[in-house]
Amino acid sequence: MQWGSASEFFAMGGYGLYVWTSFLATALCMVWEVLALWRRRAAARAEQRAALLGGTDETAA
Template sequence: MNWNSASEFFAMGGYGLYVWGSYAVTAAFMLTEPWLAARRRRRALRAAAQPQ
């Protein structure tokens, strides 16, 4: 596709909200998942280190 301006690029032919919203949701999950995995790992290591 060829866009004449930046606003046309971001509008994506009327589908901009869907396209950029999808990118935002994907980025949020990609940033959140490593943090959650590290948190789960720390909790598991703490639980394994505690005497029973």
């Protein structure tokens, strides 16, 4: 362990901006990808359901 304090840890020996931007950007991309997939799945299933129920309407008519 090479960090004397929390502020030393966040400073990253003066490279804090570069180090934390890298890790934050990576984390944000991954979280965004997972959320986007979540929404895509919900949309796909809603459409699937609508298509199914739409099919029923046709047979009823």
